Amino acid sequence: MAPTNTTHPEAHPADTAPAQEPAIALEGVVKSFRSGAESVNAVNGVDLAIARGEFFSLLGPSGCGKTTTMRMIAGFEDPTRGVVRLDGRDVTGVPANHRDVNMVFQSYALFPHMSVADNVAFGLRRKGVPKPETARRVAEMLDLVELGHRARHRPSQLSGGQQQRVALARALVNQPGALLLDEPLGALDLKLRQSMQVELKRIQREVGITFVYVTHDQGEALTMSDRIAVMNDGAVEQLGTPSEIYERPASRFVADFIGTSNLLRGVVRGAGADVWTVEVGDGATALVAELPGTVTTGSHLHLTVRPEKVRIGTERPGGDVSRVPGTVTETVYTGAATHYQVDVGGGEAITVYQQNASGSAPVAVRGQKVWLSWHPQHSYALPT
Numbered sequence: 001m002a003p004t005n006t007t008h009p010e011a012h013p014a015d016t017a018p019a020q021e022p023a024i025a026l027e028g029v030v031k032s033f034r035s036g037a038e039s040v041n042a043v044n045g046v047d048l049a050i051a052r053g054e055f056f057s058l059l060g061p062s063g064c065g066k067t068t069t070m071r072m073i074a075g076f077e078d079p080t081r082g083v084v085r086l087d088g089r090d091v092t093g094v095p096a097n098h099r100d101v102n103m104v105f106q107s108y109a110l111f112p113h114m115s116v117a118d119n120v121a122f123g124l125r126r127k128g129v130p131k132p133e134t135a136r137r138v139a140e141m142l143d144l145v146e147l148g149h150r151a152r153h154r155p156s157q158l159s160g161g162q163q164q165r166v167a168l169a170r171a172l173v174n175q176p177g178a179l180l181l182d183e184p185l186g187a188l189d190l191k192l193r194q195s196m197q198v199e200l201k202r203i204q205r206e207v208g209i210t211f212v213y214v215t216h217d218q219g220e221a222l223t224m225s226d227r228i229a230v231m232n233d234g235a236v237e238q239l240g241t242p243s244e245i246y247e248r249p250a251s252r253f254v255a256d257f258i259g260t261s262n263l264l265r266g267v268v269r270g271a272g273a274d275v276w277t278v279e280v281g282d283g284a285t286a287l288v289a290e291l292p293g294t295v296t297t298g299s300h301l302h303l304t305v306r307p308e309k310v311r312i313g314t315e316r317p318g319g320d321v322s323r324v325p326g327t328v329t330e331t332v333y334t335g336a337a338t339h340y341q342v343d344v345g346g347g348e349a350i351t352v353y354q355q356n357a358s359g360s361a362p363v364a365v366r367g368q369k370v371w372l373s374w375h376p377q378h379s380y381a382l383p384t
């Protein structure tokens with residue numbers, strides 16, 4: 001008889017090892033606030049599992065509940081219902097100072113009378129970490145944020161971006177399990193913000209700590225994140241990698257909130273070999289590679305297609321593509337690209353972004369009749 005308690009010789013260690021706990025998990029989390037006689041759900045049933053070492057963003061418009069979600073992870077708010085876990089441990093109700101997380105805010109909150117190095121050392125000194133170790137860790141952190149040469153300066157002698165890097169060094173020096181960042185770049189001008197986005201991503205990669213980043217800026221979230229939770233009205237509307245969220249928005253809200261998207265009303269006319277045909281605009285035919293299972297001939301739906309996926313030209317395009325005629329109503333030169341607004345009939349318009357190759361003339365001018373085309377796999381159906 002075969003022994004019963006031996007591991008199968010061909011089993012891979014990953015098959016038998018327990019799955020790693022997420023660094024942060026929210027399970028059915030609800031947060032209500034009283035507003036006069038009413039109670040408002042700022043967060044309305046959020047489930048999330050954030051992996052260790054992940055750069056995770058909570059993205060959404062003002063008031064969608066991102067900050068409240070983050071404050072519950074930090075322990076500054078208690079959920080009305082649901083559970084918060086850090087490394088698998090239920091920390092619901094555990095105060096902020098007993099959680100292994102740190103937070104960075106938009107306002108740097110540095111001590112103005114202390115040097116940069118003393119600001120970073122502050123937490124370690126309070127914990128009684130020996131002086132030589134404190135000095136070593138502070139120097140390491142200042143090198144990481146490329147401010148080693150500013151260690152003796154006061155915060156007021158630094159630029160906004162440098163002050164934010166000191167705040168980051170201070171939050172990372174005690175090696176928290178996770179770092180929570182609430183719109184930390186919001187006070188910086190656009191150019192600085194863009195270079196800090198690259199910096200933040202590099203720093204996160206180097207330290208390998210889980211980052212949870214709150215922002216209403218979709219460009220920022222797309223640039224830095226491993227995964228993004230798009231929030232709307234207290235709930236997670238879509239969870240995915242930046243390219244999943246951008247290329248395959250799951251709802252009209254996400255399609256609209258992330259970048260620019262064309263949303264066209266359409267009626268399903270039938271199925272071809274690999275594609276469905278959908279009537280859009282003024283009787284034109286769009287091809288869609290996949291439709292939701294519930295859709296049949298005659299169903300009404302919305303199609304989404306990104307402006308940079310649409311080709312514009314004056315000749316009728318051939319091949320298996322969506323083909324929609326229209327009239328140019330607006331052209332906008334933006335340097336790297338030209339944007340066209342095209343009336344396609346039926347009360348619908350399509351925006352097209354065309355890269356400006358060197359020296360190329362505009363494809364069309366205002367009032368010109370044009371053909372728009374795109375590949376079936378570049379448009380998706382969304383519920384009406």
Ligand SMILES: Nc1ncnc2c1ncn2[C@@H]1O[C@H](COP(=O)(O)OP(=O)(O)OP(=O)(O)O)[C@@H](O)[C@H]1O
Pocket residue numbers: 033034035041042060061062063064065066067068069216
């Ligand atoms: N302490 C509070 N008391 C009452 N209502 C609150 C409280 N904190 C937040 N809210 C409400 O909860 C909702 C979500 O707020 P939250 O700050 O989480 O949104 P947000 O997505 O972070 O917005 P923003 O980007 O503007 O900070 C809002 O309607 C807000 O007014």
